[in-house]
Amino acid sequence: MRRSSFPPYLVVGQGQLLGFPEADESPLTVEALAAALTDDFAIEFGPPSVVHGADLDTFDRRLGAAGFSLHHLSDPAGQQLVLIPPGAHAPLTMPVTNAHWPALVTALPAGAVRDELAPLVTIRALMVLDERDHRIRHGELRNEDQKILARLQLIEQAADAPAWLSVNPLRGYGGDTRRAVRLLTAAGFPPIRPVQVALTRNDTGVRQVRIERSAPAITLLVAAWSEHLAVMRANLPGVLDDVDTEFLHDFRVALRRTRSILKLGRAALPKDVSDRWEPDLKWLGDLTTPVRDLDVYELGLPEMAGWLKAAGPADLQTFAVQLRRHRSAARRTLVRGLRSARFRNVLSGWADVLADLAGPPPGQASGLTVGELANRSIGRAYRRVVRGGADIDQGTPAEALHSLRKRCKELRYALELFAPISDRAARKRVVADLKDLQDVLGRFQDADVQKQTLYRFAEQMREAHAPTKALLAMGELVSHLDADQQRARGEFDRAFARFSRPAGRTRIRLLRVGR
């Protein structure tokens, strides 16, 4: 059986699926089909209609990864969403009107399609990844009683695609349809197995770089930066259009990694590179922070509502409105910044630097190898975490824990950066312990920062004469966060002891110098 790409929504039906690509030697036309089917069957086709098909997924392809495909079909009769679960012969369909993409799943009409999609896509927006028009003639295969045996779709030949026929038997008529299919096969239209059209978007994940310990360190740095720059560029349109919150999140993660590598790689870089770019990249980080912070609050609102005991979710309405207002203002600043000449210069200048550093010879670089830089960077980052952690006791102010969290992030990025040359098992164990510690520190700091922010919001709400209930609800949130922070603080000693135990030190040594 031949295989060929075919839009899945055009062939998935209630029964057996069959498709016929255009035979090489004879065109697939209504006349050719009628001639092949002899006197036992009759076929009828209506006039062609244009169907617009759009393939939808999230930017990070959550549906595709789970084996689903989602399509928005429009023809003169109306519009519908078609969701094809993995391995299903029967798609879920839902009529839609005036659907605009990108859209969050909450914007879709209630029903089985939305219920199926919601846990898969969560907070990511559905967007169009590919779209095309098909000229389709709908028809029927009938017997001598003029009973319909199968529904037919003749997808007419286009510039870049051959003509197709899909045959979808009615229930109870599989045998008759198979007989007709055999006649078509004998006439030179062999069945093929439809496979989904490959989507054209690039992979958005970060690829692992392959490199040796003895390779110049600058090569690894440039490769990692190039990946992060690509991620930033890929996410930028989604940030500007405010498609969903995760575009900004992914943009910031790539930026943070870029900045960390700038610090970690300082010894291997020409001096002016770090000095020149650290301030600009910090500016970019600061530009994106306010919106992200507000996103975290907005995304967390349903969870926060669950913290309330005396107050109810409705009491957070004033806070939600306040958040939206602040976010709108922060986004205006962000978009202005991202459309500014400074931003354009930062991005293009940074790309130029990467191109320069990648070109032989590596300029005024130090000549350090990847192995040497790994030894220095991982060792230094590890020592900074251990020293910082050892200084913390019950009386240590919160700032010291915040600072330790930053050091942990640096170590994490160092472990990621040098992953291509490091022992996988050792790295996995170190990262597991480090994640544990980061989680405790993260909860501690997030609760601390959120408490302060909620105080500020509550103050503004009070000045704006917000209802008492709304202020009391804010008090409950602060109280919950305070308890959370205390819990995290209580878990610190155990997490740090686990991270800094001798076995961890041994593994770090292995990661620094290799086997």
Place this chain on the structure above:
Amino acid sequence: MKVLAMYNIKGGVGKTTTAVNLAYLAAREGQRTLLWDLDPQAAATFLFRVRPRVKGGSRALLTRGRPLAAALKETDFEGLDLLPADFSYRNMDLELDDTKKRTRKLGQLISTLSGDYDMVFLDCPPSISLVSENVMRASDLLVVPLIPATLSLRTLDQLTGFVADAGGNQPQVKAFFSMADRRKRLHRQVIATLSADHPHVARTIVPALSIIEQMAERRAPVPAFAPRSRAAICYEQLWAEIRPT
């Protein structure tokens, strides 16, 4: 799943045309619908252009465990499937008599499809028999077409009595006048007499119309080939009046 049986002791009163048209209307409004043609004459089967052929006959379905799902035929109309009849159905009484729980067998078989359909229509043969008893027990609603004749009231009374005596599940009974001809004085009189506040008689009257007779020629439900005809409107009104909620 709701089960509606088109039933009358008498033949030629419009059971099949009612079953075909109402099943079509149910499917058209989005209900997953099945019509089981129980009449060995297989008129409903014919009207949907399906061949009157049941593999293994009714015996295979009733006594040999052949699943109903294996005998289903999709009609030309979306959401509407048919269980066809063939001449072997003339022995259905005898075959039911050979089964355990002989008055509940049809209901048991229908319940195997409860996840697949919202509405099941039964087009019944004209008789009082074991098949009829099965239909009573399986149905939520008996739809009784009545020709406006002097004996109609007696027929309806006999039927409601039969339902009351059947024990077990007692379906609701809703009769309606079918093949009514207002030019006939007798029809007008019977309709006037019986319609007045009779709890079992629907307000909708389906007249004798040539377009309904054309179903046999067109082999399709009236609302499908003549959607604006008076007959189609009458069936829509009837469906609106009796459809289970």
